[in-house]
Amino acid sequence: MKTFSKRALLRASAAPAILGASLIATAAFAQEAPQGAEAEATDTIVVTGSLIKNPNLERSTPVTATSADQIELKQNNTAEDILREIPGIVPSIGSAVNNGNGGASFVDLRGLGSNRNIVLLDGDRLVPAELNGRFDLNNIPVALIERVETLTGGASTTYGADAISGVVNFITKSDFSGLEGTISNQLTEQGDGNYFRADVTMGANFDDGKGNAVFSIGYQQSDPVYQGDRSFSIFNVDSYSGAIGGSGTATPSRFTGTNPSGTATGNGTRQVTADGSAFRPTTAFDAFNFNPYNVFQTPFERFNMFGAARYEISDAVEAYTRGIFSKNTVKTIIAPSGIFGAAVDIPLSNPYMTAAQRNAFCQRNVATPTQIAAGVYTPLYTQAECDAAAVATDPNDPNYREVTTAMSRRATELGPRISEFTTTFFDYKLGFRGGITDTISWDVSGAYGESEQAQTQKGYWLTSRVRQALQATSTTDCLDTSNGCVPLNAFGPDGSITPEMNAFLNANSQVVTKTSLAQANATVSGDFGWAVPFASDAVAFAIGGEYRKYAASQESDLLSQSGDLGGAGGAAPNISGGYDVYEAFGELIVPLVQDKPFFQDLTLETGIRYSSYSVDAPSSPSYKTTTWKAGGSWTPVDGFKIRGNYAHAVRAPNIAELFAPVSTALTNLGTDPCSGSAPLNDANLAAVCIAQGAPASTIGAITNDPAGQVNYTGGGNLDLKPEKSNSWTIGAVFQPSGLRGFSATVDYFNIKIKDAITSPTPGDAVAACFDNITASSATDSACTSIRRNPLTGELFGESLTTPGLSLVTSNLGKLSTDGVDFTLNYQTDVGFAKLALSLLGTWTNSNKFQATSASYNRECVGFYSVNCASIQPEWQFSQRSTLSFEKFDISLLWRYIDSVKYEPKQLADDLAAAEVAGCSNPTTTDEDGCMVDPEFRKIKAEHYFDLTGRFHVSDEITITLTAQNLFDNKPKVVGNTIGSTSYNSGNVYPSTYDALGRRYAIAAKFRF
Template identity: 50%
Template sequence: MMKLTRQRLLASTLFMGSALVGSSALAQTAPQTPETVTQTQDPAQPDDQSPGSDIVVTGTLIRNPNLVSATPVTSIGSDEIALRQSNVAEQLLRETPGVASSIGSSTNNGNGGASFVDLRGLGQNRNIVLLNSARIVPANLNGAVDLNNIPLALLDRVDILTGGASTTYGADAVSGVVNFITKRDFSGIDLNVSEQITDRGDGNVFRADLAVGANFDDGRGNAVLALGYQQADPVFFGGSRERSNLTIDSFDGSGSGASQTAVPSRFSVSGVGNRNIDPATGQLVPVFALFNFNPYNIFQTPFERFNMYSAARYQVSDAVEVYSEGLYSQNTVQTIIAPSGTFSTPLLVPINNPFLPAAAGQTLCQNNIDLDPTAAGILRPTAAQCIAARNTALAPGDAGYLEAPTNVSRRLVEAGGRISSYRTELFNFKAGFRGDVAQGISYDVYGAYGRSTNTQTILNYVYTDRVQQGLRAANTTTCRDTSNGCVPVNIFGAAGSITPDQVNYLLVPATSGNRSSLAQVHGVLNAELGHLGASQPVSVAVGSEYRKYTAEVFADLLAQDPGALGGAGGATVPVTGGYDVIEGFGEIVAPLIADQPFFQSLTAEAGVRYSKYKIDAAGSPSFDAWTYKGGLTWEPVRSLKLRGNYQRAVRAPNIGELFTPNAVGLVNLRNDPCQGAAPVTNANLRAVCIAQGAPAGQIGAIDPPSAGQINGNFIYSTNNRPEKADTYTFGAVFAPDFIRNLTISADYYNIKIRDALSTPAVGDLIAACFGNLTAASATSTACTSIRRDPATGGLDGDPSTTPGVPQTLTNSGRLQTDGIDVVANYRTDLTADVRLGLSFNANYVLNSKFRATSGGLNRECAGYYSINCSLTGSILPEFTFNQRTTLSFGDIDLSLLWRHLSSTKQEPFDADSSNFGANGPAFAAFRKIDAFNYFDMTIRANVTDNFELTLTGTNITDKKPPTVGSNIGVTTFNSGNTFPATYDAIGRRYAVGARVRF
């Protein structure tokens, strides 16, 4: 009696813990092996399966332990996860064939403090992430789920279904779903502790997970609580990773630095372009030194996470089982990039500034000042007037006091790198009940609510208003305006000229972030309707679901001010939005024939879902969507199964695509057609550049975009409509009787998305205006929609004055991808004590087409890199595979993982490779990346019945990443002269893990 009481008390405690923190699940099982497998055979009934609970296969609502879905599902089992010793779910997924690299631990500049998955390279907003087959709260306005919050302590497997899953999980599952499935009915104690470090002694990662669970009341109930902690150190560019020491230009191979900022400062001089101050002479010279931003950046972001996961269930009767599941996570991600400063910031420089060298002041005075801006033409000061203006006693309003307007580019190296700290707090709770109404009829009803808050605090950013205030100095110690604790600022000298007190005055922190919530109610009824000629009955599932999404962006006044913070990339504009969706759905699986010649089995399946969306905005249209599927599985003989599936998917615009206000941000371009001398000799090009806002005096002196980035004017609309997609999969599963434990599957997939929501590709915009220089029109909309910096003529500059290129989100995009997935597994006993396990998981992309707008180029992006390919800018190699070989000697496993990525090339129609004016293709050595092979070795030993030790070496050959320069792709993924989210930029590293189980 005392024992039963203690069990019930423990269960009650854990059940309440679940109720306090989070979201629920349905039991699922799949083959669990040390290799990546595909769900191709009937899953086995587990020993700990609770009475009355059915098995749910990812990709269908039908709960039937004998079901084989017509849609292929790839699973990564818990043993594979343990062998890799991956510390974040995102890394585990991006190393899986068929998954494109997305934002995660290896992306720095552009990382918003979250990690995402991108199936098939179709965008992180076109797949659904599930926890135990249920949605969890998104991380942002775009509806993507942050993988940093996935609990790893109790993870049993990860199912990846691509090719559409809209009728099962929702209309927005265009490219598929990723389903993280935790262990069910866990009982005991499981403690995991691991430590990882690189071969160079940096990048330490510590992780600890504890799971405690118990069954009670003779197995009628179970409760489990899992706690996790993780801490990761940064890995900086440079040092022993010599390929990233210097910022290399992708288009000429030079290592002079790709940023147009500098130390000492650069100033725009009317008629001659940007000029550097020579600290030796005080004169403005064409180019003194461009800034090398690489050493400040990182390959691995600092990360700290605390999380708690709990689940509980109790079988009240055969008809009712109550359950709950909870998730709480708190994590902090930091990004570190090169110092802030003034990035072509328009400022007024007093000619009598006490730090301004006389020669530089004279140049600015005689070239930049207009003594009568209201009159036609430009009235420049005389040399004598400029000399007189250097009188330090003159103050604003005095006769002879002059200020020169100029765009200033100066890195505040004295402050160190810019730091963005993203703190995310997420909870997700779900509770429900399920059971059997009668023989062959079951139900499941649950409600769930989740909320996520991501708060960004940015440090070491220059407040440009204070730069202006500090320039208006009475002397070297006193500002004319002494408010804000003003300190005179010396932006004219070499590194160190800005003193610590000046730094402290210039730096002002700012805060912004986003909140999102998801409330949902879900109910489904499963029933068996009898037989159609096979031994298995026809199974159906019908149900309904309601979801309410809300999201907002918040920002303090400083973060909302465009151009206020040097290098912040534009203003953070507050957003509030949401929508409701009500759905009804049904599925049927009908075994038609069984145990007949050439028809060992023939099963048909079909499904339909109706979705009604209501947008939370006055005057915004509501819309509905029908999604449906049909599939067939045929087993002509026992060893061969053929399967096919068609699905119609519809993705409604997310909150970000509907409600984001217009704002200027950053896009990528290295070669500006108006830069350099090209417009001087081409009158038509000159006219176009001037029509776009470039001053006539700057023609011939326009610089390339700084760091390969230009401004983009992003425009959204609540009138955007849903996308439509057709997905097909056809495949076969071969499990020959004559070779036991061998399974091979091959599946073809084809996904076509129409009316895709996308912004114009920069390459399309440049080609539309400049593609034919002899026909380019200074009055065409294609040209005049591009707006330049009014001082320098560049496409980069202060976001408050330089809109850049139009980035209007519309339904005029189109995406299409098709390819082949192959999965093979084999196991055998070599001797009585030695076992061999082999697995192979491969993806070959036949096509990956992306057309950003109706008039844009239909680009082939499989195996290419550029600023235009895919919606994210990451690389999708044509052929990738993972092959694992495991030898088991008693209690010791020796395992080798071989990861292959085929060669890739610069996209032929990359805007930066087109011959616009004097600009040409990339540096020859950077136009192709050869095939890459990585090898990871793991040794795992069961030291005792309760203690397991795992040693893993990742990239054991220390394969160096490819070098392509710093500006051949999108900044988020092209970093450190390579693509660190696709190729291993950290190098060889080691991990040791210890596991204790009771």
């Protein structure tokens, strides 16, 4: 039986709990003791808190480790940067996401969703940043990170709900003593994107080693990189036509229901001419190029503090504490606001309307669609009525007339929309631990954290004030003068809107998001003091209980709640909710056979957790769940181990999924089946479009949004139940004694989730209605749940009147993924230097999502589209080669991303739509804009290289120089409308492929 002193027990219990370690010590599998270990002679265990170079070799469940040395060589500034280099992690919301960034950065393990994994600090949960329960990576104190351990698979038994796809554990430096300061700066070769960082850490041991305290303070600041400053993103490229495109909300203004020619078929949406004198004779318009306003790197500023301390009150009791504070500001910058297809009523006596423009409104043909097709022309107003209305300024005048039209106008004179997210975060923990016997320890702790984010939106027009300002019959007064209204000149050229007009139209708004997490945990762990027959190590265990209370709210001002902000993507409703969870858990590690022929070690690991959830809601929904795991490892001979693990995990619905009210926001869609001439050739299709709210007069003239965006309606659901997951891994570890310094691992993973809490993709919602149109489709709920713009028939427009696609949250989804992780490591002395080689890679076989049993089972590995939002390649690896001399290190990092292509299912849908629409060449090589341009349907494999030189000037000073993206690789242009706005931006995928270009970083570290 292994025994260890009470002080060793204190050290072991101080170690962060990581999945696979099972909250208890496991036997080491290594050729030599880890360097820096200071355990006593009787302490032969290896725990997560020791300086393990590669924990992947010590566990039955595979763990990927990124060391502080790797972080220093890469010169990562944030936790997001660190994780971005790890294969198997799919890009999530971060600094490269501008339109769709909520002021935080998240991690997405295996592409199963950033809400299905947990981020830990030293094995502890921290307060989430928002209502989806996700932790903001911006709050991690990078300066104190010793290593980052990433584990894939169901970890709910050890950590509770949310750990369906795994955990990411940031482990801080323990027992830090001394003073360390780091200052670094990074700049692109273009001279922009400056990133400054400074950290100071100080720590000391005291009272003869009984206590230790450490404190770190840091500051970071980054500048934006504008898309207009890169050659491949200056102009917006349409993914379908390949032409320079942009938004239909442009400048000068566009209006529906105009007819400049005064003919039967002359109705349409027309843009004001460049000089502001009339409407263009055709529906062609100058699309607004929004790219130059957007950014590839969001501006960021952070101030953070971290402190930790421990003290051995006696030989049997140690007190410990940890506190973390962060205040950070993220800014997103997008193109100017405006009015985006909202319905407005305009007097024909508006002082800014020219005679030609007035006539175009009066000449609108109001005959029936059948009459129009027959060439019948009936103007809205006769010329005499129109002329009389031009001078009728009093609404009580019998000649007074108004026209209703959907207006689109970009507020270029106002400048960009800026959302400033300021987050204040703290999380504090206090605990006590000690030994019960020489082999059993206890640990009791409590923690509390809060996060508050204030989002201030600037540069937005208010749609209600645009409507009010258009209701004017003179240049000085609106019809409603109650709030200082200034009449709006929406009929002039670009630049016609004055500062006084903008001052009336513009107002800031604010949304405040608050979250809190209270935790209490008690654990008893160790071994029973006895071993099973054929084994020498004792059976080890952990039992305990845990309590967590979550609360969150979103508090919006009246403007944000109203949906009145032009181009804000919909209303931000007030949300409030919370829940409690009580849990009990137990885990065992049972060495079955040891030190026998062909059974150097055979160990079984098991665990179970029971959870009881109570939701704070009038209906008081509650859930009771049980999760469990079973795993083991077999070491037949020195240097070879087989390991495997099976886990049944659950994820309870989070606060947003439960409590968010139903509201309308923006999503992406490539092709609207009702657009173009298709409905004119198919009576059933036309009937469906009309049943969805399209006016009969718009059939044949409905357009796709040039920006590739449509409205959708969705929200929370208090009837949701926990989703369930089964996952398993099996793999092997190689560390042959004959090849000193070499190790390799290979592990297969398989994760399946049923009853998944999901919403349909845009493609799913469209397919459910339009894949098989029949005469009865016009009454099918899959079709009638889609609601169109009541003026234009389009799926985009004002959120208050255009619900768009119905993307309802339910438990009807299924997700699954599987693949193989592999690592290779080799270290040797080559005489003149030490050589270290490492390879970390992932082959992802599949990642499928099915929204409902009737939906398409969508494969997204290796594909991109509006349905496969963030890119997940089939093959991906990072390989580092380092030569270490006495005073100098040189290191090369090679990152490989496999080729990907346009989603085949979406391509097939494009082809079907092209054929129905009667496109001239509806094939896979279509070139008339009916299908995605063939040039944009594939992104070739990418190789990135980062070169680092590190100079050890003295024992106290180290200088590090890094050239990132050494060969200045440019991202592949695929256009701006092929995928999700969040990840497909600036014509490229900047979260996956480097859009900043070659950049240089320098850092100086001082140690005393």
